[in-house]
Amino acid sequence: AQSVTQLDSQVPVFEEAPVELRCNYSSSVSVYLFWYVQYPNQGLQLLLKYLSGSTLVKGINGFEAEFNKSQTSFHLRKPSVHISDTAEYFCAAVTGTASKLTFGTGTRLQVTL
Amino acid sequence: DTEVTQTPKHLVMGMTNKKSLKCEQHMGHRAMYWYKQKAKKPPELMFVYSYEKLSINESVPSRFSPECPNSSLLNLHLHALQPEDSALYLCASSQERFTNEQFFGPGTRLTVL
Secondary structure: OOEEEOOOOEEEEEOOOOEEEOOEEEOOOOEEEEEEEEOOOOOEEEEEEEOOOOOEEEOHHHOEEEEEOOOOEEEEEEOOOOHHHOEEEEEEEEEOOOOOOEEOOOEEEEEEO | OOOEEEEOOEEEEOOOOEEEEEEEEOOOOOEEEEEEEOOOOOOEEEEEEEOOEEEEEOOOOOOEEEEEEEOOEEEEEEEOOOHHHOEEEEEEEEOOOOOOOOEEOOOEEEEEO
């Protein structure tokens, strides 16, 4: 069965520091990968997606992610975070066999001064 | 228009009430979804409509009844809910089922007394 793992439930970071949020997936078939952000009391907003092609994907708000097939990872990075990046981040995957969007458990990014 | 709208924003209901949640999109998407999200958890899929037909029901109790009157509208009818059904209910849409990014609405915060 397809699964998505976000090992870090919380990531505290100072403003202007770089950050990496980790995501690993388990799938032996082709996979589509997504990162969503959820601000308090709001819906989910798509940050970026990997469907095919270049393994380095750039998204909104200065975020990027790298698809690594050999390590089955899709880590999210930002070189310099802002207080406004404080939110919950969900990694999600769809595979052809499951045909269902599977979410990781989420990582709470807490940016402080 | 790249927005999914949901009404109401908040809903408080008793266990004997009947209420409905509404979701609307005008992006021409042919797949629409209902998710339930409890605090500090990822969204859980409830229902999927594809071309206005119910294609996935994730074993949701019958007190939740979805309806897709047309390609732009999705309703969730609620009846005889339990306090544990209190959650954020998210609607989403995508061009086709699962293989493209899903656009999420802001959600309806439901409280069952």
